[in-house]
Each structure stands twice: as C-alpha cells, then as structure tokens.
Amino acid sequence: MQIELIDTFLDLIETRSFNRSAERLGLTQSTISGRVIALEQALGARLFTRSRAGTQLTTEGLKFEPHARLLRQEWMMARRAVADSGTAALTLRIGIQNDLVAEHLGALIAAYRALLPQAALYVEPDYSTQMCADLVTGALDFAILFTPKPQPDLFFQSLPDIPYRLISSCPASLSDLTPDRYICANFSPAFEAAHRQLLPALHAAPLSVGQSSAVALLLASLGGAGYVMESHAQGLVAAGGFHMVSDAPVIRQPVFAAMHLRNRTGTTHKRLAEAARRRLQSPGAR
Structure with missing residues (x-):
C-alpha cells in the first residue's frame, strides 16, 4: 500500500498549497504533484483543482476525504498489529499532557495496568497539539490533554479540571x-x-x-x-x-480525554477515560 499518497492528499487538504505541502513533508513540489497524479489515476477521478486562489478539493476529492482518513488509520493499526509486542495481547499508545506527568502519571498507569493486565503500554508525555495530530494518524490510541483541537476524526470527553x-x-x-x-x-x-x-x-x-x-x-x-x-x-x-x-x-484548567472517533464507543477506551476521571477527581489528586 502506498500510504504516502494518502498522507500527501491529506496534507494538501490542510495546506491548500502544493508548495507548502512540499515544505512540510520535506519533498519537492514535483514529487507532491506526482503523488497526486498517481492517486488520481488509481481512483479514476480528479481530486484537486488549482488556481490563483489556491488548491481546492473537487466534489470527488470531498467524497474521498473521509475514506482517506480511515485508510491512514487502518494502515497504522495494521502496522502495529503485526509489530512484535512480546506476550502482550495488544499494545496501547497513551499520550498525557506534560503538566500532568509528575502528579498523575504513576497512579494512572497503575490503574491502567490493573484494568488491562494483558496490554503493553507505551506512554508519551506531550503537548495537546501534537497529541491530537498523533491520534488522527493512529500514532496514539488515547490521550489526556488540555486543549482539544477540533478534527473530523477525533472525539473529546470532559474530565475533572485541575x-x-x-x-x-x-x-x-x-x-x-x-x-x-x-x-x-x-x-x-x-x-x-x-x-x-x-x-x-x-x-x-x-x-x-x-x-x-x-x-x-x-x-x-x-x-x-x-x-x-x-x-x-x-x-x-x-x-x-x-x-x-x-x-x-x-x-x-479544563482536562479532556481524547481518542479517535471510531473508538468512542469501545469498551477499552471507555475504561481508560473512566479511570482518568476517577484519578483526577480523587481528593488526593486535587
């Protein structure tokens, strides 16, 4: 699967500029154009129009966008599914706001390990913007953050404030x-x-x-x-x-649990959010 074609398509949706996407992805503008042409040929439809006002999605491009987001998410999940995780039944990548690490990380991870003893946990302290981007691409499964960044693919749930x-x-x-x-x-x-x-x-x-x-x-x-x-x-x-x-x-300070929209009804993600809620509202954590 040429996932780079999907990544380029989704980046162009954000930048509306072949030149800007080339800068962000560290590529030449001709490479960006070549990827778009290859994707359009594979789909049999034109995805963008270019004018002085910038790059715009065609009707077909608008229809393809939600499928492209799902394809990128599925690809990331597939890669992680076949990666070596030892004896663990699944691997969960969890992001947490930097400011919450010293006070809450230990108790949260202890709670998560008790809830999901067969899971391998990867924890990444970070800032809200990066965590939201990583949730969209599938690099993270779940995050506790301060600032939701509205995205069509993300779901946010309020937690007790700090x-x-x-x-x-x-x-x-x-x-x-x-x-x-x-x-x-x-x-x-x-x-x-x-x-x-x-x-x-x-x-x-x-x-x-x-x-x-x-x-x-x-x-x-x-x-x-x-x-x-x-x-x-x-x-x-x-x-x-x-x-x-x-x-x-x-x-x-408001706090939010964040996850991909597709996981909002999943049992595992509900349990992660509930454990975070209990931790943040406990008297010893305030």
Missing part, C-alpha cells in the same frame, strides 16, 4: 504584586484567557512559562510569585519560604 493556585515568596496580597516579580503561567489557551481576564495587570509580566513544574522550579530559584498546580503550591508552602496569595482567584 486547580492552579497563586503563591508568593513575599508576604503580599494580590494588590501588592508587580509584573517584574511575577512569572506568568501559560499552560494552555483556556488558562491564558482566564488569566488575562482575571489578572490583566500581571499578564504582561516579562517572564512566561508553559509548565507548572517549570514555574515551581523558577520560583524556588528566583523567588517571586506565580501560578502552579495546587499540589505544587502545597509542596512549596509546606517546605517554607512561600505562602498562598489568599485573595487571588483559583484558576481551573
């Missing part, structure tokens, strides 16, 4: 904090929007970080104030040198 608390190394109320001593957390677009709305004066801080553990490390080294996951906040306060900024709002 609270973040503002801590400071200086005895201060919210009104006493200044941007020069503040580390601005930027964990996701949803968190950023909430932070911008609630704390507009601090949003312009010169230092911004995208992971709670990184904010905690910087606070421990430099002092100052910043939002961290509630468990990180409690640890720093307990260790001394920090206190909760009591008049600061708690910002809650």
